[in-house]
Amino acid sequence: MMLHYFLRRAFLISFVFVALTVLAFSLSYLFPGEVLNNVSGLTTIEPEQRQALIQYYALDQSVLMQYLAYLNRILDGEWGLSFSSQQPVLAEIFAVFPATLELASYALILSFVLGIPLGLFAAVKADHFFGKLISGITLVAYSIPIFWWALLLIMLFSLTLGLLPTAGRINVLFDIPTSTGFMLPDILLSDISYKSEAIMDALRHLLLPAVVLATYPTTVMIRFTRDSMLMVLEQSYIKTARAKGLSRTQVLYHHGLRNALLPVIRQIGLQFSTLITLAMITEVIFSWPGLGQWLLDSIYQRNYPAIQGGLLVVSCLVIVVNMLTEILHTLFNPLARKV
Amino acid sequence: MIKALLSLMVPCGSVLFLSACLPDIPETIQQGMVYCAEGSPETFNPQRVTSGTTIDAISQQLYDRLLDIDPASGELIPALATQWRLSEDGKTYWFTLRQNVQFHHTAFFSPGRTFNAQDVTFTFNRITHTEHPYHAVGGAVYPYFQSVDWSSLVKAVVAENDSTVRFELNRPDSSFLSNLATDFAAILSAEYAEQLLQQSKAELLDQKPVGTGPFFFKEYKKNQFIRYYRHPEYWRGKVELSQLVFDLVPDNAKRMAKLLTHECDVVAYPRNAELKLIAERPDVEVQSQVSMNVGFWAFNTQKPPFDNVLVRKALAYAINKDAILDAVYFGYADKAKTLLPPTSWAFYQDLPEQQYDPSKAKELLAQAGYPRGFSMDIWAMPVQRLYNPNALKMAELMQADLAKIGVKASIVSFEWNSFRRKLSEFEHDSVLIGWAADNADPDNFFRPLLSCSAAGSGSNRANWCDPNFDNLINQALLTADIKQRRSFYLTAQLYLDEQMPLVSIAHSKRFQAKSVKITGVTINPYGGISMAAARKAL
Numbered sequence: 029m030m031l032h033y034f035l036r037r038a039f040l041i042s043f044v045f046v047a048l049t050v051l052a053f054s055l056s057y058l059f060p061g062e063v064l065n066n067v068s069g070l071t072t073i074e075p076e077q078r079q080a081l082i083q084y085y086a087l088d089q090s091v092l093m094q095y096l097a098y099l100n101r102i103l104d105g106e107w108g109l110s111f112s113s114q115q116p117v118l119a120e121i122f123a124v125f126p127a128t129l130e131l132a133s134y135a136l137i138l139s140f141v142l143g144i145p146l147g148l149f150a151a152v153k154a155d156h157f158f159g160k161l162i163s164g165i166t167l168v169a170y171s172i173p174i175f176w177w178a179l180l181l182i183m184l185f186s187l188t189l190g191l192l193p194t195a196g197r198i199n200v201l202f203d204i205p206t207s208t209g210f211m212l213p214d215i216l217l218s219d220i221s222y223k224s225e226a227i228m229d230a231l232r233h234l235l236l237p238a239v240v241l242a243t244y245p246t247t248v249m250i251r252f253t254r255d256s257m258l259m260v261l262e263q264s265y266i267k268t269a270r271a272k273g274l275s276r277t278q279v280l281y282h283h284g285l286r287n288a289l290l291p292v293i294r295q296i297g298l299q300f301s302t303l304i305t306l307a308m309i310t311e312v313i314f315s316w317p318g319l320g321q322w323l324l325d326s327i328y329q330r331n332y333p334a335i336q337g338g339l340l341v342v343s344c345l346v347i348v349v350n351m352l353t354e355i356l357h358t359l360f361n362p363l364a365r366k367v
Numbered sequence: 368m369i370k371a372l373l374s375l376m377v378p379c380g381s382v383l384f385l386s387a388c389l390p391d392i393p394e395t396i397q398q399g400m401v402y403c404a405e406g407s408p409e410t411f412n413p414q415r416v417t418s419g420t421t422i423d424a425i426s427q428q429l430y431d432r433l434l435d436i437d438p439a440s441g442e443l444i445p446a447l448a449t450q451w452r453l454s455e456d457g458k459t460y461w462f463t464l465r466q467n468v469q470f471h472h473t474a475f476f477s478p479g480r481t482f483n484a485q486d487v488t489f490t491f492n493r494i495t496h497t498e499h500p501y502h503a504v505g506g507a508v509y510p511y512f513q514s515v516d517w518s519s520l521v522k523a524v525v526a527e528n529d530s531t532v533r534f535e536l537n538r539p540d541s542s543f544l545s546n547l548a549t550d551f552a553a554i555l556s557a558e559y560a561e562q563l564l565q566q567s568k569a570e571l572l573d574q575k576p577v578g579t580g581p582f583f584f585k586e587y588k589k590n591q592f593i594r595y596y597r598h599p600e601y602w603r604g605k606v607e608l609s610q611l612v613f614d615l616v617p618d619n620a621k622r623m624a625k626l627l628t629h630e631c632d633v634v635a636y637p638r639n640a641e642l643k644l645i646a647e648r649p650d651v652e653v654q655s656q657v658s659m660n661v662g663f664w665a666f667n668t669q670k671p672p673f674d675n676v677l678v679r680k681a682l683a684y685a686i687n688k689d690a691i692l693d694a695v696y697f698g699y700a701d702k703a704k705t706l707l708p709p710t711s712w713a714f715y716q717d718l719p720e721q722q723y724d725p726s727k728a729k730e731l732l733a734q735a736g737y738p739r740g741f742s743m744d745i746w747a748m749p750v751q752r753l754y755n756p757n758a759l760k761m762a763e764l765m766q767a768d769l770a771k772i773g774v775k776a777s778i779v780s781f782e783w784n785s786f787r788r789k790l791s792e793f794e795h796d797s798v799l800i801g802w803a804a805d806n807a808d809p810d811n812f813f814r815p816l817l818s819c820s821a822a823g824s825g826s827n828r829a830n831w832c833d834p835n836f837d838n839l840i841n842q843a844l845l846t847a848d849i850k851q852r853r854s855f856y857l858t859a860q861l862y863l864d865e866q867m868p869l870v871s872i873a874h875s876k877r878f879q880a881k882s883v884k885i886t887g888v889t890i891n892p893y894g895g896i897s898m899a900a901a902r903k904a905l
Contacts, residue, residue, distance in 0.1 A: 112784060113589060186628045194624045200592050200612045201399040203585070222392050315621060317591050325590065329782040 033358065037351060044347055052340045053098045059332040063087065069109030069117065069333035102340070108333040117337040121319065125341070126209030127197065128318035132307050134234060135241035143246040144289070147253025152280070154258060162250065170247040174306055178240045178313045185236060195315035198230045237314040244306055245299055252295050257288040290361050297353030301346045395596070399610030400885060400903055403622045403631035406750055406783065407590055407615050410505065412573035413553040414494060417510045417815070417826060419752065419803050419895070422550045423635065424613050427897035428595055430553030430578035433462055433487065434544060436893045441807035443544055447482065447554055447579070457539030457847065464530045469600040470556045471583035475575050479558060482579055484526035489557035491524045501560060504569045511551040511805070513824035514815035515542070541847045542810040549805035550894045553578060581606045581899035590615055607887070607902040619751060626651060626880055632903065633881040633888050636751055639697040645880055656890040658877040659804035661706050661812065662754035664765070665828040665869035666797045672741060673796065679867040681731035685772045686765055687723045688872055695761045696873055703871035705860045706812045712849070713809035713856035718864060728772045740773025746790070746798040749780045753877050754801030761799055791825030798828050805894045809856050813840045817868060831868035
């Protein structure tokens with residue numbers, strides 16, 4: 029039964045991937061400039077190279093063959109060169125992607141840790157002053173434009189109070205060798221003598237961007253947890269459980285929470301693309317050297333191979349995360365499998 | 368929770384006294400300095416660029432030259448060459464080289480010998496010998512040397528023995544020594560080049576540099592930072608800073624913010640608008656220096672209607688320079704009469720000033736056959752430069768000025784690297800850009816900017832090639848008599864005023880903001896910044 033479900037999902041996903049690669053593939057033709065340059069990423073092509081390159085990229089064959097050749101190259105990890113640096117696009121993505129992933133995951137964790145308890149609290153105390161306060165603040169935080177919020181925090185904590193740095197992942201004087209690309213693990217893996225100071229410094233750099241990025245998902249989390257908890261609390265099985273003599277907390281944790289969190293899990297998947305977009309904005313504001321900053325630079329530089337590669341990676345990531353949360357949702361909720 | 372957060376923000380008291388409370392921090396960090404630069408370097412070989420951003424970041428930190436320019440007097444002083452002498456006919460120079468100068472010992476190269484004549488011949492033969500194994504590496508582009516017509520000037524560079532090098536010239540050239548003292552004439556390691564050649568990794572010579580300068584290269588992350596460490600065996604003596612990081616922050620506001628939060632120790636190009644504000648802070652010091660530079664508006668003189676001198680003059684009359692000086696330079700610049708700044712010895716004091724006169728401009732346009740005006744592009748460079756701190760704003764002001772005489776201007780801008788590439792291919796109508804001198808010689812303004820050879824190499828933004836003008840500046844170099852040279856340069860300035868291939872706008876002062884804890888970082892009027900003497904108080 030479960031296997032059948034996964035197969036069906038995988039089948040659906042494969043269609044999405046095909047559509048995505050077709051789009052990315054067609055960009056080489058839609059972007060201005062010569063197709064051969066866009067496909068290979070070479071800025072200058074010598075006349076004597078040209079024929080060999082055309083053959084290599086199958087540009088002398090039908091569009092279908094070109095597309096298949098493109099798929100082949102994508103799977104082989106050959107994503108062309110970046111116009112601006114003439115380095116392989118995939119290697120550049122691998123160099124910047126961990127920073128984005130690191131920031132996004134800390135923000136997501138933060139939003140779980142804050143959002144779910146606050147949402148529960150707001151639901152339980154729905155008519156209480158604190159419940160209303162939480163709902164009010166949530167609405168304000170949900171409506172604040174993130175770039176403005178980020179600037180406010182920088183002005184307060186960095187410029188006025190001088191407590192936190194404004195940009196980057198770590199004090200640039202700290203020479204941390206890159207092994208995983210994730211800052212905190214890298215510090216732990218390195219053989220420097222000042223690890224605790226470096227960790228502290230990295231956390232200080234992380235704090236503001238993570239808070240800024242977590243703001244939106246936290247509010248979403250609070251609102252959804254609260255709404256779905258309120259709904260669950262209305263259900264007759266809760267009343268039954270109460271009537272059977274279970275205490276309020278017992279009912280809340282054993283019957284309420286699990287059922288209330290189901291729609292929340294689904295929300296994570298749906299909100300993930302928004303999170304990535306917000307991560308890009310956050311990266312630009314805090315000069316966080318991640319995928320978002322890199323992609324924006326590429327757009328500004330009209331670096332077509334890089335835009336293409338970045339688009340593919342970001343959309344694949346969104347799809348994969350969507351799929352994972354969908355599966356997670358199903359694992360927790362047997363009803364969904366039948367749909 | 369709140370306590371934990373607070374302790375995260377404020378490790379033992381205050382972050383301002385970071386070093387005092389973190390005893391485990393090694394010396395490389397405590398004695399490290401962060402210089403916040405305005406852009407990424409294009410390469411790590413000064414021969415291959417003219418951009419001030421790149422030169423600031425690489426030249427004086429990593430390399431030495433045969434000669435240096437004394438920043439105070441503008442005179443040539445010994446560097447890697449201890450002395451030099453010139454033959455009777457002015458065509459041969461001999462240089463005696465300094466002994467026991469060590470090259471950098473880095474993760475990728477261990478020098479087997481000290482600096483000698485081979486390194487000098489390697490460095491200069493790379494530029495001139497087309498069959499040299501390194502000549503074509505990186506596309507055979509040596510913009511500064513091409514702009515001063517180096518290949519036709521230098522006949523041969525010969526190592527007479529380990530410590531003597533002979534330069535044979537095809538003709539006498541009074542700017543030759545000045546050119547050797549520019550940041551572009553940095554001495555590379557022939558031994559390192561040889562080693563890379565054997566490993567077939569020749570392109571690394573310009574990416575992972577080895578020189579004799581005060582710092583050695585550790586790491587470069589594009590658009591993020593460049594990391595240098597102190598060169599322990601620097602020939603001039605001990606370098607105080609143990610680490611030097613160039614934090615690459617193209618955004619002006621962010622650079623200023625980082626200065627205020629002490630993330631940057633020194634900030635390049637603070638915005639003129641904010642100078643007064645930051646100078647009031649007790650922890651920040653603003654330095655200024657009269658600088659040899661010029662911001663100008665160059666016309667693509669090969670493209671109609673800009674091939675018509677009347678049109679160029681009309682456009683020059685249409686521009687209100689005073690308004691630009693106020694709005695773009697905030698008064699921190701001198702209005703330019705001509706290419707040369709007033710501090711140059713060849714400056715033409717009595718040259719009539721270009722007036723702002725829209726009606727005269729209209730008249731000239733009508734004479735040229737454009738009574739109703741035309742439409743054109745103004746390319747505004749996307750980065751902040753000393754000679755033009757805000758090209759976009761300048762373009763907007765000019766757009767309004769030009770509208771008054773019926774010329775419809777559109778503003779064009781690209782990312783810096785593409786911008787420069789397209790400029791070299793002369794895709795522009797007109798461009799707002801400028802030039803910062805690399806040495807004190809007036810030739811350094813005229814030749815790289817407006818000579819025919821510079822039009823070939825792309826650094827002549829006006830794409831202007833005039834044999835009369837070339838003749839004048841060539842004649843000026845044939846004599847060492849300063850009075851004679853001066854009269855040639857005065858004629859050249861007069862001729863430029865007639866022909867107007869570009870409109871000189873302003874000579875700006877150069878500013879730098881730094882933490883009061885840093886001393887010894889001074890702005891060099893003749894080129895890149897040097898950190899060799901920088902110190903950081905704890």
